[in-house]
Amino acid sequence: MISIEETHKILGHYDTSKLTIATMCRHSALQLFYSAKREGFNTIGFYQQEDEKKTYQAFPASTPDEFIQVNKYTELGESKITDELLEKNSILILHGSFVNLGSDFILNDLKVPTFGNRYAIQWEEDRKKQRMWLEEKAGLKMPKEYSPDEIEKGKIYFVKFGRARGGKGFFQCRSRSDFKDQIKILKKSGEIGEEEEPTIQEYISGTRYYFHYFLSPLSNEDWKVGDKAQLTLMGIDRRDETDIDDLPRTFLSVDELRKSDIRPTYTVVGNTPLIARESNLPKVFKMGERAAEASFELFPPGMIGPFCLETFCKPDMSYTVFEVSARIVAGTNYYIHGSPYAELAFGQEASMSMGKRIALEIDKARKQNRLKEIIT
Numbered sequence: 001m002i003s004i005e006e007t008h009k010i011l012g013h014y015d016t017s018k019l020t021i022a023t024m025c026r027h028s029a030l031q032l033f034y035s036a037k038r039e040g041f042n043t044i045g046f047y048q049q050e051d052e053k054k055t056y057q058a059f060p061a062s063t064p065d066e067f068i069q070v071n072k073y074t075e076l077g078e079s080k081i082t083d084e085l086l087e088k089n090s091i092l093i094l095h096g097s098f099v100n101l102g103s104d105f106i107l108n109d110l111k112v113p114t115f116g117n118r119y120a121i122q123w124e125e126d127r128k129k130q131r132m133w134l135e136e137k138a139g140l141k142m143p144k145e146y147s148p149d150e151i152e153k154g155k156i157y158f159v160k161f162g163r164a165r166g167g168k169g170f171f172q173c174r175s176r177s178d179f180k181d182q183i184k185i186l187k188k189s190g191e192i193g194e195e196e197e198p199t200i201q202e203y204i205s206g207t208r209y210y211f212h213y214f215l216s217p218l219s220n221e222d223w224k225v226g227d228k229a230q231l232t233l234m235g236i237d238r239r240d241e242t243d244i245d246d247l248p249r250t251f252l253s254v255d256e257l258r259k260s261d262i263r264p265t266y267t268v269v270g271n272t273p274l275i276a277r278e279s280n281l282p283k284v285f286k287m288g289e290r291a292a293e294a295s296f297e298l299f300p301p302g303m304i305g306p307f308c309l310e311t312f313c314k315p316d317m318s319y320t321v322f323e324v325s326a327r328i329v330a331g332t333n334y335y336i337h338g339s340p341y342a343e344l345a346f347g348q349e350a351s352m353s354m355g356k357r358i359a360l361e362i363d364k365a366r367k368q369n370r371l372k373e374i375i376t
């Protein structure tokens with residue numbers, strides 16, 4: 001595993017007046033390039049298909065200064081590309097598409113310094129670790145989990161699969177045979193692999209809120225997390241999931257649809273902006289604070305920069321956290337001028353998107369000679 005010391009040694013050789021921000025041309029790269037360029041950084045985008053490059057060229061204010069084409073994104077671990085990136089004093093911004101490459105790759109093969117704590121990706125990826133972090137250590141409420149034998153007829157369960165799959169293949173089930181039948185269908189259609197382990201959860205009924213936080217170890221104003229960092233609520237979104245989100249318009253039940261071989265899925269295809277009931281905001285900050293504090297103990301130096309708690313708000317105003325993203329989420333893409341919360345925190349002129357907040361953090365760290373505090 002690449003150690004923080006090794007990364008900091010590399011960082012020691014960087015010309016910090018000529019930093020490059022590099023990322024994969026996917027997920028949240030447009031806002032990341034847009035902000036990094038405006039804050040004076042050189043930018044590099046990795047892409048596979050020509051159409052991806054053309055897409056990033058079609059938004060000239062956000063086109064990276066340089067492109068690097070790869071056949072597979074795992075080539076980012078090879079020495080040819082690594083050497084070029086190190087030569088250009090590059091800092092990688094990890095987003096959801098990096099998480100799909102797996103933490104093994106990120107922690108063992110990706111030698112280029114990354115913004116934030118790359119070790120946090122393991123705690124996002126592994127559901128057992130996630131539970132240890134959020135439920136056991138941070139004391140947040142999460143959906144109960146069951147083994148297939150514990151499924152009781154008549155109750156509703158939610159079945160999901162690992163990693164950042166974007167909800168693909170997730171389903172509700174109501175009995176052991178229903179569970180087995182649906183797993184068989186998913187394997188047969190290739191939607192899930194033969195070896196893929198399902199996680200069976202209590203079905204949570206509520207309204208979804210995805211809270212975008214930014215944790216800065218370089219600041220210590222309100223909302224303070226111990227004496228270590230400052231927590232900011234940058235925005236809230238909700239994911240648009242096909243085809244479940246438009247089903248209410250059909251007035252058909254899931255059972256009726258299944259009879260016609262239509263199986264509703266939860267595949268993420270977009271995001272919509274949201275604000276929360278204002279009297280719930282103290283709880284929202286407290287959840288972020290607890291997750292941050294637990295991260296300091298479990299995977300030092302803990303969370304750095306953006307993270308997201310994905311929650312259901314229930315009718316009793318309590319939140320159940322069903323997922324965490326330990327890096328920027330695509331739901332921040334909507335807020336290129338900043339969300340209402342970012343405006344309330346930074347002022348209208350700041351136009352504080354998550355991409356801009358990241359670029360400013362790197363800029364502040366380099367000016368104060370504190371890059372090691374935000375790079376692993």
Ligand code: AMP
Nearest residue numbers: 143158166167201202203204266322323
């Ligand atoms: P995720 O990939 O974990 O963000 O989940 C994708 C979607 O599945 C969420 O946006 C929810 O709509 C749904 N979901 C996840 N966990 C549960 C649960 N325990 N109960 C009900 N719905 C869930």
